[in-house]
Amino acid sequence: MGMKQAMAIQIPCRECPLRQLPLFITHSAEELELLQALKQRELRLAAGETLILEGQTDTPLFTLLSGWAFRFKTLSDGRRQILNFLLAGDFIGVQQKMGDAAAHGVTTLTDSLFCVFQRDALWELHRRSPVMGFNTTWLIAHEESLVDDSLLSVGRRSAEERIASLLILLFKRAAALQLDGGAAGVPFPLTQQHMADALGLSLVHTNKTLRKLEKRGLHELKDGRLYLRDARALTRLADVWGDGKPTPRPLV
Amino acid sequence: MGMKQAMAIQIPCRECPLRQLPLFITHSAEELELLQALKQRELRLAAGETLILEGQTDTPLFTLLSGWAFRFKTLSDGRRQILNFLLAGDFIGVQQKMGDAAAHGVTTLTDSLFCVFQRDALWELHRRSPVMGFNTTWLIAHEESLVDDSLLSVGRRSAEERIASLLILLFKRAAALQLDGGAAGVPFPLTQQHMADALGLSLVHTNKTLRKLEKRGLHELKDGRLYLRDARALTRLADVWGDGKPTPRPLV
Protein backbone atom coordinates (compact mmCIF):
# COMPACT_ATOMS: atom_id res chain seq x y z
CA MET A 1 0.00 0.00 0.00
CA GLY A 2 2.73 2.45 -0.94
CA MET A 3 3.90 3.32 2.58
CA LYS A 4 6.56 5.97 2.17
CA GLN A 5 9.45 7.01 4.33
CA ALA A 6 9.22 10.13 6.42
CA MET A 7 11.40 12.79 4.86
CA ALA A 8 14.86 12.99 6.34
CA ILE A 9 14.91 16.73 6.04
CA GLN A 10 12.00 18.53 7.66
CA ILE A 11 10.49 21.78 6.60
CA PRO A 12 11.47 24.45 9.15
CA CYS A 13 8.39 26.12 10.62
CA ARG A 14 9.32 29.46 9.08
CA GLU A 15 8.75 27.74 5.74
CA CYS A 16 5.60 26.00 6.88
CA PRO A 17 2.72 26.22 4.40
CA LEU A 18 0.50 27.22 7.32
CA ARG A 19 2.41 30.39 8.05
CA GLN A 20 0.00 32.64 6.17
CA LEU A 21 -3.05 31.30 7.96
CA PRO A 22 -4.72 33.42 10.65
CA LEU A 23 -3.10 31.46 13.43
CA PHE A 24 0.35 32.18 12.16
CA ILE A 25 0.37 35.63 10.65
CA THR A 26 1.14 37.77 13.63
CA HIS A 27 3.86 35.66 15.08
CA SER A 28 7.24 36.90 15.99
CA ALA A 29 10.44 35.04 15.28
CA GLU A 30 10.52 33.64 18.77
CA GLU A 31 7.00 32.33 18.46
CA LEU A 32 8.08 30.49 15.34
CA GLU A 33 10.99 29.09 17.32
CA LEU A 34 8.51 27.82 19.87
CA LEU A 35 6.47 26.07 17.21
CA GLN A 36 9.64 24.57 15.81
CA ALA A 37 10.65 23.29 19.22
CA LEU A 38 7.29 21.64 19.85
CA LYS A 39 7.22 19.99 16.45
CA GLN A 40 8.22 16.39 16.70
CA ARG A 41 8.48 15.25 13.12
CA GLU A 42 6.69 15.08 9.82
CA LEU A 43 4.64 12.21 8.55
CA ARG A 44 3.76 11.41 4.98
CA LEU A 45 0.84 9.13 4.14
CA ALA A 46 -0.46 7.87 0.80
CA ALA A 47 -4.10 8.28 -0.22
CA GLY A 48 -6.48 6.03 1.69
CA GLU A 49 -4.17 5.41 4.62
CA THR A 50 -5.27 5.75 8.21
CA LEU A 51 -3.69 8.28 10.54
CA ILE A 52 -5.82 7.57 13.61
CA LEU A 53 -7.89 4.48 14.33
CA GLU A 54 -11.13 4.78 16.26
CA GLY A 55 -10.50 3.80 19.85
CA GLN A 56 -6.76 4.31 19.69
CA THR A 57 -5.26 5.88 22.79
CA ASP A 58 -2.51 8.42 23.29
CA THR A 59 -2.41 9.58 19.71
CA PRO A 60 -0.26 12.65 19.13
CA LEU A 61 -1.59 15.95 17.85
CA PHE A 62 -1.33 16.67 14.15
CA THR A 63 -1.54 19.51 11.75
CA LEU A 64 -2.33 18.83 8.10
CA LEU A 65 0.32 20.51 5.97
CA SER A 66 -0.91 19.38 2.58
CA GLY A 67 -3.46 17.00 1.09
CA TRP A 68 -6.99 16.04 2.07
CA ALA A 69 -8.25 13.77 4.84
CA PHE A 70 -11.41 13.19 6.84
CA ARG A 71 -12.57 12.41 10.37
CA PHE A 72 -15.18 9.68 10.81
CA LYS A 73 -17.03 7.48 13.26
CA THR A 74 -18.44 4.03 12.61
CA LEU A 75 -21.11 1.82 14.14
CA SER A 76 -20.27 -1.79 14.88
CA ASP A 77 -22.05 -3.09 11.78
CA GLY A 78 -19.89 -0.90 9.56
CA ARG A 79 -22.12 2.10 8.93
CA ARG A 80 -19.80 5.07 8.68
CA GLN A 81 -20.38 8.76 9.22
CA ILE A 82 -17.82 11.23 7.98
CA LEU A 83 -17.70 14.11 10.48
CA ASN A 84 -15.78 16.58 8.39
CA PHE A 85 -13.12 16.94 5.78
CA LEU A 86 -9.64 18.15 6.63
CA LEU A 87 -7.68 20.49 4.38
CA ALA A 88 -4.27 22.07 4.71
CA GLY A 89 -4.06 24.07 7.92
CA ASP A 90 -6.46 21.98 9.97
CA PHE A 91 -5.78 20.61 13.44
CA ILE A 92 -6.30 16.95 14.23
CA GLY A 93 -6.83 15.21 17.50
CA VAL A 94 -7.77 18.04 19.82
CA GLN A 95 -11.16 16.52 20.53
CA GLN A 96 -9.91 13.87 22.91
CA LYS A 97 -8.37 14.47 26.28
CA MET A 98 -5.01 13.00 27.10
CA GLY A 99 -5.36 9.33 27.93
CA ASP A 100 -8.78 9.08 26.32
CA ALA A 101 -9.47 6.82 23.38
CA ALA A 102 -9.88 8.58 20.07
CA ALA A 103 -13.58 9.07 19.47
CA HIS A 104 -13.07 9.16 15.73
CA GLY A 105 -10.74 7.86 13.05
CA VAL A 106 -8.82 9.90 10.51
CA THR A 107 -8.07 8.67 6.99
CA THR A 108 -6.43 10.40 4.03
CA LEU A 109 -8.16 11.09 0.73
CA THR A 110 -4.94 12.02 -1.06
CA ASP A 111 -1.25 11.70 -0.40
CA SER A 112 -0.81 13.93 2.62
CA LEU A 113 1.83 15.52 4.78
CA PHE A 114 1.29 15.93 8.50
CA CYS A 115 3.17 17.76 11.20
CA VAL A 116 3.35 15.71 14.40
CA PHE A 117 3.29 17.23 17.89
CA GLN A 118 3.53 15.56 21.26
CA ARG A 119 0.29 15.42 23.16
CA ASP A 120 1.52 17.98 25.70
CA ALA A 121 2.51 20.45 23.01
CA LEU A 122 -0.81 22.21 23.35
CA TRP A 123 -0.13 22.86 27.01
CA GLU A 124 3.40 24.07 26.29
CA LEU A 125 1.97 26.38 23.68
CA HIS A 126 -0.45 27.87 26.19
CA ARG A 127 2.19 28.15 28.87
CA ARG A 128 4.86 29.74 26.76
CA SER A 129 2.71 31.89 24.50
CA PRO A 130 -0.77 32.85 25.70
CA VAL A 131 -1.38 34.62 22.40
CA MET A 132 -0.84 31.51 20.38
CA GLY A 133 -2.75 29.49 22.91
CA PHE A 134 -5.67 31.85 22.59
CA ASN A 135 -5.57 31.84 18.81
CA THR A 136 -5.47 28.09 18.82
CA THR A 137 -8.56 27.94 20.99
CA TRP A 138 -10.51 30.06 18.55
CA LEU A 139 -9.25 28.09 15.60
CA ILE A 140 -10.32 24.84 17.19
CA ALA A 141 -13.71 26.22 18.13
CA HIS A 142 -14.19 27.50 14.60
CA GLU A 143 -13.13 24.25 12.96
CA GLU A 144 -15.52 22.35 15.12
CA SER A 145 -18.35 24.63 14.13
CA LEU A 146 -18.13 23.11 10.66
CA VAL A 147 -19.68 20.05 12.21
CA ASP A 148 -22.66 22.18 13.24
CA ASP A 149 -23.30 22.92 9.58
CA SER A 150 -23.04 19.27 8.69
CA LEU A 151 -25.52 18.39 11.38
CA LEU A 152 -27.98 20.92 10.01
CA SER A 153 -27.58 19.38 6.55
CA VAL A 154 -27.94 15.80 7.58
CA GLY A 155 -30.75 16.48 10.01
CA ARG A 156 -32.91 18.87 8.06
CA ARG A 157 -31.88 19.30 4.44
CA SER A 158 -33.18 17.19 1.53
CA ALA A 159 -30.73 15.12 -0.49
CA GLU A 160 -30.43 17.83 -3.15
CA GLU A 161 -29.84 20.49 -0.55
CA ARG A 162 -27.22 18.40 1.20
CA ILE A 163 -25.28 17.80 -1.97
CA ALA A 164 -25.48 21.48 -2.87
CA SER A 165 -24.22 22.65 0.50
CA LEU A 166 -21.39 20.14 0.55
CA LEU A 167 -20.22 21.19 -2.89
CA ILE A 168 -20.34 24.86 -1.98
CA LEU A 169 -18.57 24.42 1.32
CA LEU A 170 -15.77 22.28 -0.02
CA PHE A 171 -15.36 24.51 -3.03
CA LYS A 172 -14.96 27.56 -0.82
CA ARG A 173 -12.51 25.88 1.49
CA ALA A 174 -10.41 24.49 -1.33
CA ALA A 175 -10.56 27.71 -3.34
CA ALA A 176 -9.27 29.68 -0.37
CA LEU A 177 -6.08 27.64 -0.53
CA GLN A 178 -5.48 28.46 -4.19
CA LEU A 179 -4.05 31.57 -5.76
CA ASP A 180 -6.75 31.77 -8.43
CA GLY A 181 -9.51 31.42 -5.85
CA GLY A 182 -11.03 28.50 -7.73
CA ALA A 183 -11.39 30.16 -11.14
CA ALA A 184 -10.27 26.92 -12.79
CA GLY A 185 -12.13 24.69 -10.37
CA VAL A 186 -10.69 23.01 -7.32
CA PRO A 187 -9.31 19.52 -6.73
CA PHE A 188 -12.02 17.18 -5.52
CA PRO A 189 -10.64 13.87 -4.30
CA LEU A 190 -13.86 12.45 -2.79
CA THR A 191 -15.57 9.41 -4.22
CA GLN A 192 -19.37 9.36 -4.20
CA GLN A 193 -19.11 6.93 -1.31
CA HIS A 194 -17.33 9.60 0.73
CA MET A 195 -20.01 12.12 -0.09
CA ALA A 196 -22.70 9.62 0.86
CA ASP A 197 -20.99 8.90 4.18
CA ALA A 198 -20.64 12.59 4.93
CA LEU A 199 -24.24 13.41 4.06
CA GLY A 200 -26.02 10.46 5.60
CA LEU A 201 -27.27 9.22 2.22
CA SER A 202 -26.91 5.92 0.42
CA LEU A 203 -24.36 5.63 -2.32
CA VAL A 204 -26.97 5.10 -5.00
CA HIS A 205 -29.11 8.01 -3.96
CA THR A 206 -26.05 10.23 -3.79
CA ASN A 207 -25.20 9.28 -7.33
CA LYS A 208 -28.69 10.01 -8.63
CA THR A 209 -28.92 13.34 -6.88
CA LEU A 210 -25.47 14.35 -8.06
CA ARG A 211 -26.39 13.52 -11.66
CA LYS A 212 -29.58 15.49 -11.37
CA LEU A 213 -27.81 18.63 -10.20
CA GLU A 214 -25.10 18.22 -12.78
CA LYS A 215 -27.66 17.83 -15.58
CA ARG A 216 -29.33 21.00 -14.38
CA GLY A 217 -26.01 22.72 -14.93
CA LEU A 218 -25.34 23.61 -11.30
CA HIS A 219 -21.91 22.03 -11.17
CA GLU A 220 -19.51 19.78 -12.98
CA LEU A 221 -17.36 17.01 -11.58
CA LYS A 222 -14.64 15.91 -13.96
CA ASP A 223 -11.21 14.33 -13.68
CA GLY A 224 -11.14 14.79 -9.95
CA ARG A 225 -11.91 18.50 -10.13
CA LEU A 226 -15.02 20.39 -9.08
CA TYR A 227 -16.40 23.35 -11.05
CA LEU A 228 -19.34 25.39 -9.83
CA ARG A 229 -21.31 26.25 -12.97
CA ASP A 230 -24.10 28.10 -11.18
CA ALA A 231 -22.93 29.05 -7.73
CA ARG A 232 -25.96 31.29 -7.24
CA ALA A 233 -28.41 28.46 -7.81
CA LEU A 234 -26.42 26.13 -5.61
CA THR A 235 -26.35 28.67 -2.81
CA ARG A 236 -30.07 29.23 -3.09
CA LEU A 237 -30.70 25.51 -3.04
CA ALA A 238 -28.47 24.95 -0.02
CA ASP A 239 -29.98 27.90 1.83
CA VAL A 240 -26.57 29.14 2.89
CA TRP A 241 -26.49 32.13 5.20
CA GLY A 242 -24.97 35.47 4.42
CA ASP A 243 -23.90 34.78 0.87
CA GLY A 244 -26.35 35.93 -1.76
CA LYS A 245 -28.75 37.47 0.72
CA PRO A 246 -27.77 39.84 3.49
CA THR A 247 -29.28 37.87 6.36
CA PRO A 248 -32.96 38.50 5.69
CA ARG A 249 -33.94 36.29 8.57
CA PRO A 250 -36.90 37.54 10.61
CA LEU A 251 -35.05 37.02 13.90
CA VAL A 252 -38.43 36.63 15.53
CA MET B 1 -43.53 35.93 28.95
CA GLY B 2 -42.37 36.06 32.54
CA MET B 3 -39.16 38.05 32.02
CA LYS B 4 -37.54 38.31 35.39
CA GLN B 5 -35.15 40.77 36.86
CA ALA B 6 -31.49 39.89 37.17
CA MET B 7 -30.70 39.23 40.80
CA ALA B 8 -29.33 42.19 42.63
CA ILE B 9 -26.95 40.04 44.62
CA GLN B 10 -24.69 37.85 42.56
CA ILE B 11 -23.29 34.53 43.56
CA PRO B 12 -19.56 34.97 44.24
CA CYS B 13 -17.48 32.65 42.05
CA ARG B 14 -16.25 30.75 45.06
CA GLU B 15 -19.85 29.68 45.57
CA CYS B 16 -20.42 28.99 41.90
CA PRO B 17 -22.17 25.69 41.20
CA LEU B 18 -19.51 25.03 38.58
CA ARG B 19 -16.68 24.96 41.06
CA GLN B 20 -16.57 21.19 41.34
CA LEU B 21 -16.36 20.65 37.59
CA PRO B 22 -13.03 19.65 36.03
CA LEU B 23 -12.32 23.16 34.87
CA PHE B 24 -12.58 24.53 38.34
CA ILE B 25 -11.28 21.96 40.71
CA THR B 26 -7.62 22.73 40.81
CA HIS B 27 -7.89 26.45 41.05
CA SER B 28 -6.21 28.55 43.63
CA ALA B 29 -7.87 31.42 45.39
CA GLU B 30 -6.31 33.90 43.03
CA GLU B 31 -7.62 32.05 40.05
CA LEU B 32 -11.09 32.32 41.50
CA GLU B 33 -10.48 36.02 41.96
CA LEU B 34 -9.66 36.21 38.28
CA LEU B 35 -12.89 34.50 37.31
CA GLN B 36 -14.76 36.83 39.62
CA ALA B 37 -13.15 39.84 37.99
CA LEU B 38 -14.03 38.72 34.47
CA LYS B 39 -17.61 37.94 35.36
CA GLN B 40 -19.86 40.72 34.25
CA ARG B 41 -23.20 39.81 35.71
CA GLU B 42 -25.77 37.09 36.02
CA LEU B 43 -28.81 36.60 33.85
CA ARG B 44 -31.94 34.72 34.63
CA LEU B 45 -34.29 33.55 31.89
CA ALA B 46 -37.60 31.74 32.03
CA ALA B 47 -38.24 28.52 30.14
CA GLY B 48 -38.54 28.99 26.37
CA GLU B 49 -36.76 32.34 26.25
CA THR B 50 -34.01 33.09 23.81
CA LEU B 51 -30.51 33.91 24.95
CA ILE B 52 -28.90 34.30 21.53
CA LEU B 53 -30.62 34.90 18.20
CA GLU B 54 -29.17 33.41 15.04
CA GLY B 55 -27.26 36.09 13.19
CA GLN B 56 -26.83 38.33 16.21
CA THR B 57 -23.44 39.98 16.47
CA ASP B 58 -21.20 40.75 19.41
CA THR B 59 -22.96 38.50 21.84
CA PRO B 60 -21.14 38.03 25.13
CA LEU B 61 -19.83 34.71 26.40
CA PHE B 62 -21.96 32.75 28.80
CA THR B 63 -21.73 29.92 31.19
CA LEU B 64 -24.84 27.99 32.16
CA LEU B 65 -25.07 27.91 35.94
CA SER B 66 -28.34 26.04 36.25
CA GLY B 67 -31.19 24.87 34.05
CA TRP B 68 -31.33 23.40 30.56
CA ALA B 69 -30.98 25.08 27.17
CA PHE B 70 -30.12 24.16 23.60
CA ARG B 71 -28.18 25.46 20.60
CA PHE B 72 -29.88 25.34 17.21
CA LYS B 73 -29.75 26.42 13.59
CA THR B 74 -32.68 27.00 11.27
CA LEU B 75 -33.25 27.07 7.52
CA SER B 76 -35.17 29.95 6.02
CA ASP B 77 -38.40 27.96 5.71
CA GLY B 78 -38.33 27.24 9.42
CA ARG B 79 -36.85 23.76 9.56
CA ARG B 80 -34.85 23.63 12.76
CA GLN B 81 -31.94 21.48 13.84
CA ILE B 82 -30.97 21.33 17.49
CA LEU B 83 -27.18 21.05 17.65
CA ASN B 84 -26.87 20.04 21.28
CA PHE B 85 -28.35 20.44 24.69
CA LEU B 86 -26.73 22.59 27.33
CA LEU B 87 -26.62 21.60 30.97
CA ALA B 88 -25.12 23.26 34.01
CA GLY B 89 -21.43 23.86 33.50
CA ASP B 90 -21.51 24.32 29.72
CA PHE B 91 -19.96 27.19 27.80
CA ILE B 92 -21.95 29.19 25.29
CA GLY B 93 -20.84 31.34 22.43
CA VAL B 94 -17.26 30.25 21.92
CA GLN B 95 -17.97 29.07 18.38
CA GLN B 96 -18.03 32.49 16.82
CA LYS B 97 -15.10 34.83 16.51
CA MET B 98 -15.40 38.37 17.85
CA GLY B 99 -17.39 40.49 15.46
CA ASP B 100 -18.87 37.51 13.66
CA ALA B 101 -22.56 36.84 13.57
CA ALA B 102 -23.74 34.03 15.80
CA ALA B 103 -24.02 30.90 13.68
CA HIS B 104 -26.62 29.44 15.98
CA GLY B 105 -29.31 30.47 18.40
CA VAL B 106 -29.65 29.49 22.04
CA THR B 107 -32.98 29.00 23.80
CA THR B 108 -33.82 27.78 27.28
CA LEU B 109 -35.80 24.65 28.07
CA THR B 110 -36.28 25.51 31.72
CA ASP B 111 -35.83 28.55 33.89
CA SER B 112 -32.10 29.08 33.72
CA LEU B 113 -29.33 31.07 35.27
CA PHE B 114 -26.41 32.26 33.20
CA CYS B 115 -23.11 33.84 34.05
CA VAL B 116 -22.23 36.60 31.59
CA PHE B 117 -18.69 37.42 30.49
CA GLN B 118 -17.42 40.11 28.18
CA ARG B 119 -16.31 38.85 24.83
CA ASP B 120 -12.65 39.51 25.61
CA ALA B 121 -12.81 37.57 28.86
CA LEU B 122 -11.52 34.50 27.10
CA TRP B 123 -8.39 36.36 26.07
CA GLU B 124 -7.90 37.78 29.54
CA LEU B 125 -8.25 34.31 30.94
CA HIS B 126 -5.53 33.02 28.64
CA ARG B 127 -3.27 35.95 29.31
CA ARG B 128 -3.56 35.93 33.05
CA SER B 129 -3.82 32.21 33.68
CA PRO B 130 -2.45 29.86 31.02
CA VAL B 131 -3.61 26.89 33.08
CA MET B 132 -7.20 28.01 33.03
CA GLY B 133 -6.87 28.97 29.38
CA PHE B 134 -5.62 25.52 28.57
CA ASN B 135 -8.34 23.80 30.56
CA THR B 136 -10.92 25.92 28.84
CA THR B 137 -9.61 24.89 25.44
CA TRP B 138 -10.00 21.22 26.29
CA LEU B 139 -13.42 21.77 27.75
CA ILE B 140 -14.58 23.54 24.64
CA ALA B 141 -13.12 20.89 22.37
CA HIS B 142 -14.78 18.19 24.42
CA GLU B 143 -18.15 19.90 24.48
CA GLU B 144 -18.04 20.31 20.77
CA SER B 145 -17.30 16.63 20.33
CA LEU B 146 -20.83 15.97 21.52
CA VAL B 147 -21.92 17.27 18.16
CA ASP B 148 -19.88 14.54 16.51
CA ASP B 149 -22.01 11.96 18.26
CA SER B 150 -25.16 13.70 17.16
CA LEU B 151 -23.97 13.72 13.60
CA LEU B 152 -23.33 9.99 13.73
CA SER B 153 -26.85 9.47 15.06
CA VAL B 154 -28.62 11.65 12.57
CA GLY B 155 -26.55 10.48 9.63
CA ARG B 156 -26.38 6.76 10.21
CA ARG B 157 -28.64 5.54 12.98
CA SER B 158 -32.26 4.39 12.53
CA ALA B 159 -35.01 6.26 14.33
CA GLU B 160 -35.04 3.74 17.19
CA GLU B 161 -31.29 3.92 17.56
CA ARG B 162 -31.36 7.71 17.55
CA ILE B 163 -33.94 7.87 20.30
CA ALA B 164 -32.03 5.31 22.34
CA SER B 165 -28.74 7.13 22.07
CA LEU B 166 -30.29 10.49 22.90
CA LEU B 167 -31.97 9.09 26.00
CA ILE B 168 -28.77 7.46 27.17
CA LEU B 169 -26.61 10.49 26.55
CA LEU B 170 -28.93 12.95 28.25
CA PHE B 171 -29.52 10.58 31.12
CA LYS B 172 -25.80 10.26 31.73
CA ARG B 173 -25.18 13.97 31.53
CA ALA B 174 -28.07 14.83 33.81
CA ALA B 175 -27.28 12.02 36.25
CA ALA B 176 -23.71 13.27 36.59
CA LEU B 177 -25.10 16.50 38.02
CA GLN B 178 -27.09 14.73 40.70
CA LEU B 179 -25.98 13.30 43.97
CA ASP B 180 -27.90 10.05 43.50
CA GLY B 181 -26.42 9.52 40.05
CA GLY B 182 -29.85 9.17 38.49
CA ALA B 183 -31.17 6.42 40.76
CA ALA B 184 -34.55 8.15 40.89
CA GLY B 185 -34.49 9.23 37.26
CA VAL B 186 -33.38 12.59 35.96
CA PRO B 187 -35.30 15.72 35.01
CA PHE B 188 -36.21 15.69 31.33
CA PRO B 189 -37.58 19.01 30.14
CA LEU B 190 -37.62 18.29 26.38
CA THR B 191 -40.85 18.08 24.43
CA GLN B 192 -41.07 15.49 21.69
CA GLN B 193 -40.67 18.35 19.25
CA HIS B 194 -37.28 19.10 20.74
CA MET B 195 -36.25 15.49 20.43
CA ALA B 196 -37.45 15.44 16.83
CA ASP B 197 -35.49 18.58 16.03
CA ALA B 198 -32.37 17.17 17.64
CA LEU B 199 -32.62 13.82 15.89
CA GLY B 200 -33.67 14.91 12.43
CA LEU B 201 -37.03 13.15 12.69
CA SER B 202 -40.61 14.32 12.33
CA LEU B 203 -42.62 14.96 15.45
CA VAL B 204 -45.05 12.16 14.66
CA HIS B 205 -42.38 9.60 13.98
CA THR B 206 -40.55 10.58 17.13
CA ASN B 207 -43.70 10.00 19.11
CA LYS B 208 -44.29 6.57 17.61
CA THR B 209 -40.73 5.44 18.11
CA LEU B 210 -40.68 6.71 21.66
CA ARG B 211 -43.88 4.84 22.45
CA LYS B 212 -42.50 1.68 20.91
CA LEU B 213 -39.38 1.76 23.07
CA GLU B 214 -41.37 2.61 26.15
CA LYS B 215 -43.78 -0.27 25.55
CA ARG B 216 -40.80 -2.58 25.21
CA GLY B 217 -39.80 -1.47 28.69
CA LEU B 218 -36.57 0.24 27.73
CA HIS B 219 -37.38 3.53 29.40
CA GLU B 220 -40.11 5.55 30.99
CA LEU B 221 -40.94 9.19 30.51
CA LYS B 222 -43.26 10.55 33.16
CA ASP B 223 -44.00 13.90 34.74
CA GLY B 224 -41.00 15.48 33.11
CA ARG B 225 -38.57 12.85 34.37
CA LEU B 226 -36.67 10.17 32.51
CA TYR B 227 -36.10 6.68 33.92
CA LEU B 228 -33.97 4.11 32.16
CA ARG B 229 -35.71 0.79 32.75
CA ASP B 230 -33.31 -1.30 30.69
CA ALA B 231 -30.10 0.63 30.22
CA ARG B 232 -28.36 -2.46 28.85
CA ALA B 233 -30.87 -2.87 26.02
CA LEU B 234 -30.82 0.84 25.24
CA THR B 235 -27.04 0.83 25.08
CA ARG B 236 -27.04 -2.18 22.80
CA LEU B 237 -29.62 -0.57 20.56
CA ALA B 238 -27.74 2.69 20.37
CA ASP B 239 -24.43 0.92 19.74
CA VAL B 240 -22.64 3.13 22.24
CA TRP B 241 -18.91 2.68 22.55
CA GLY B 242 -17.10 1.53 25.63
CA ASP B 243 -20.08 0.98 27.88
CA GLY B 244 -21.26 -2.56 28.06
CA LYS B 245 -18.57 -3.88 25.80
CA PRO B 246 -14.86 -3.20 26.21
CA THR B 247 -14.25 -1.82 22.72
CA PRO B 248 -14.51 -5.04 20.75
CA ARG B 249 -14.02 -3.16 17.48
CA PRO B 250 -11.82 -4.94 14.94
CA LEU B 251 -9.74 -1.79 14.44
CA VAL B 252 -8.80 -3.29 11.07
Next chain:
DNA sequence: CGTTGCCTTGATCATTATCAATCATAGTGG
Protein backbone atom coordinates in the same frame (compact mmCIF):
# COMPACT_ATOMS: atom_id res chain seq x y z
C1' DC C 1 -65.60 26.13 29.92
C1' DG C 2 -62.97 27.52 25.95
C1' DT C 3 -58.15 27.99 24.95
C1' DT C 4 -53.69 26.26 24.31
C1' DG C 5 -49.85 23.14 24.33
C1' DC C 6 -48.40 18.67 24.07
C1' DC C 7 -49.08 13.78 23.27
C1' DT C 8 -51.17 9.91 20.60
C1' DT C 9 -52.77 7.22 16.65
C1' DG C 10 -54.32 5.71 11.98
C1' DA C 11 -54.06 6.37 6.98
C1' DT C 12 -51.56 7.75 3.17
C1' DC C 13 -47.63 9.66 0.65
C1' DA C 14 -42.69 10.70 -0.44
C1' DT C 15 -38.10 10.22 -0.06
C1' DT C 16 -34.45 7.47 0.35
C1' DA C 17 -32.52 2.74 0.77
C1' DT C 18 -31.58 -1.74 -1.09
C1' DC C 19 -30.86 -4.99 -4.71
C1' DA C 20 -29.12 -6.16 -9.01
C1' DA C 21 -27.00 -5.16 -13.17
C1' DT C 22 -24.04 -2.82 -16.51
C1' DC C 23 -20.27 0.09 -17.89
C1' DA C 24 -15.84 2.51 -17.91
C1' DT C 25 -11.20 2.74 -16.58
C1' DA C 26 -6.86 1.41 -14.95
C1' DG C 27 -3.73 -2.02 -13.43
C1' DT C 28 -1.60 -6.84 -13.66
C1' DG C 29 0.34 -10.92 -15.27
C1' DG C 30 0.78 -14.11 -19.08
Next chain:
DNA sequence: CCACTATGATTGATAATGATCAAGGCAACG
Protein backbone atom coordinates in the same frame (compact mmCIF):
# COMPACT_ATOMS: atom_id res chain seq x y z
C1' DC D 1 -2.22 -7.85 -26.94
C1' DC D 2 -5.43 -10.20 -24.07
C1' DA D 3 -7.82 -12.13 -20.17
C1' DC D 4 -8.53 -11.09 -15.34
C1' DT D 5 -9.28 -8.04 -11.46
C1' DA D 6 -10.59 -4.08 -8.98
C1' DT D 7 -12.66 0.32 -8.20
C1' DG D 8 -15.94 3.66 -9.05
C1' DA D 9 -20.01 5.51 -11.63
C1' DT D 10 -24.56 4.74 -13.40
C1' DT D 11 -29.31 3.06 -13.83
C1' DG D 12 -33.85 0.59 -13.21
C1' DA D 13 -36.91 -2.00 -10.12
C1' DT D 14 -38.58 -2.68 -5.66
C1' DA D 15 -38.77 -2.16 -0.59
C1' DA D 16 -38.44 0.29 3.69
C1' DT D 17 -38.26 4.07 6.49
C1' DG D 18 -39.86 8.13 7.86
C1' DA D 19 -42.87 12.33 6.56
C1' DT D 20 -47.30 14.39 6.07
C1' DC D 21 -52.18 14.75 6.86
C1' DA D 22 -55.99 14.41 9.83
C1' DA D 23 -58.25 13.75 14.09
C1' DG D 24 -58.69 13.29 18.94
C1' DG D 25 -57.29 13.19 23.81
C1' DC D 26 -55.82 15.16 28.05
C1' DA D 27 -54.21 18.43 31.35
C1' DA D 28 -53.19 23.12 32.72
C1' DC D 29 -54.84 27.67 32.84
C1' DG D 30 -57.21 32.07 32.60
